Amino acid sequence: MIIGVPKEIKTEENRVALTPAGALELTKRGHEVYVQSTAGAGSGFEDQDYEAAGARILPTIKDVYDKAEMIMKVKEPIEAEYDLIREDQLLFTYFHFASYEPLTRAMIKSKAVCLAYETVELPDRSLPLLVPMSEVAGRMAIQEGAKYLEKPSGGRGVLLGGVPGVRPGQVLVLGGGVVGTQAAKMAAGLGAQVIIMDISLSRLRYLADVMPANVQTVYSNEYNIRHYIKEADLIVGAVLIPGAKAPNLITRDMLKEMHAGTVLVDVAVDQGGCIETCRPTTHSDPTFVIDDVLHYCVANMPGAVPYTSTIALTNATLPYAIQLAGKGWQQACRESEPLKKGLNVVRGKVVYKGVAEAFDLPLDPVDDCLK
Template identity: 70%
Template sequence: MIIGIPKEIKNNESRVGMTPGGVFELTKKKHSVFIQSTAGEGSGFPDKLYTEVGAVIVDSIEEVYAKSDMIVKVKEPIAYEYPLIKSNQLLFTYFHFASSQTLTEAMIKSNSVCIAYETVEDEDGTLPLLTPMSEVAGRMAIQQGAKYLEKPIKGRGVLLGGVPGVPPGKVLILGAGVVGVQAAKMAAGLGAHVTIMDINMKRLRYVNDVMPSHVTTEFSSEYNIRKHIQTHDLVVGGVLVKGGKAPKLITRDMLKLMRPGTVVVDVAVDQGGCFETTKATTHEDPIYIIDDVVHYCVANMPGAVPYTSTLALTNVTLPYVLKLANTGWEAACEADATLAKGLNIVHGEIVYDGIAEAFA
């Protein structure tokens, strides 16, 4: 099969669809790999490393799409790429269709086959291709939240870890999934007082067992959320509805309950966000302020640490890329139920319930 790896052109997205090590495994199996010039440089992988393992460097994104049977990316195609996608072409990337009707309609029109990393699902319900980026985003949520709590950036002027004689900052985390647990781990490591909320008691019991005593768990309800946002300095939204839109757990009127300079970080922004006031931002212009509350809603948070993120992503996507390349998407999905759940749009038809429900 001919695999194409275009350069990501979303704002400040420096990750690349595959490392040189991943490409080596493909060319070893006699597959052809075309990669756009400088596609890997942002992640620390110059063109030379790709040519050394058998990839062919091409100058333009148009060439990559034109030559390839399968496109391996990181982020969803943007408007410039829509007309480049060929009928029957296989696209393997993060799509997050439920957050964009425009993207969904464009992929339906393209007559391509769209397999979304974020809905590939194991038998136990885990999402193996979403997990590493959720781990990165959960940890970064605290790193960024701590920064934007600083007064020069309009935050409350709170040091999350506190100092002797001064209590630590308070972090409220909505969702005890991968994002929430990683965020709690980072916040606890800084010495912050952490409250993590979820409606899944099994997850809360797990968190209670593995986290230190200054991480407390509480059942998530609107009443409890309204209570805690009045006293917490940083609020992290880490809820996930597989393939669907995130629920709005913090509404516009709740912002007035927060103290001026409170920071909210919405990691669910790719799925429409779990705050009513969420709007996607970029690393170039990451924050905005509503009712004196600082919002950080960058839609590709792991893109800020592309070396780490690209390695982590290729670790989990490569086995599936090899299956798709070796046998074609139909045989690969028939043989692997986990991969089959990644099918979102096939030849103009939505085949994933969460997307159909999102747009009625």
């Protein structure tokens, strides 16, 4: 198969979909890999690194799209890429369709095959291609939150770990999945007092067993959220419903119950956000203030640490890319239930329930496109 790796053109996205090591694994299996010039530079990988791994370098993004049967990306295509995508071309990337209708309709119009990293799902309901970036984002949520709690950055002026004689910072984490678990671990490691909320009692039991003593588990409901936001210095939104829009757990009226200078980090922003007042921001302009509460809502947080993120992402996606390249997407999805669940939009039809429900679109049976 001919595989194309374009340079990410979303604002301040420094990751790349494939490392030279990943390119080598594909080329040694007989596949052709074409990488856009400087696509890996932001992650610390130069064109000559890819060429040494057997890949070929193309000068423009159009060249890559024109050549490739399968496109591997990190972020969803943006408007400038829509017309480059061909009918029947396989796109393997993060899409987060349910949070952005124009993208969904553009991919329907393109009649491409859109296989979303974030909905590839294992039998235990874990999301193997979302996990590595969720781990990065969860840890970064505390790193960034701690920075913006500093007074010069607009926060309350709280040191999360405190010092002897001074109470440590209070961190509230909404969601006990991968993002929330990593955020709680990082916050606890800094010495903060942490509350982590979830609606799954079995998950809360697990977290209560594995977390250090400065992490408490609390069942998530509106009453409890309203209670704990009053004392929180840093609140992390870490709620995910695979392939669907995140629910608003913190509403606009709740901001008035928080301390001035409280920091909100909404990791779910690329799925619509679990904080009503969130809107996507960028690394160059990451924050805004509403009702004296500072919001950090960068939609591609792992893009700030691209060397770590790119390697972690390739480690996860490469086994699936090898299946898709070796068998073709139809056979690979017939033989792999996790890959089949990654199909969202196929040849002009929506085949993933969460996307169809988000925009009241017809839902077609996914098995029909595999015949």
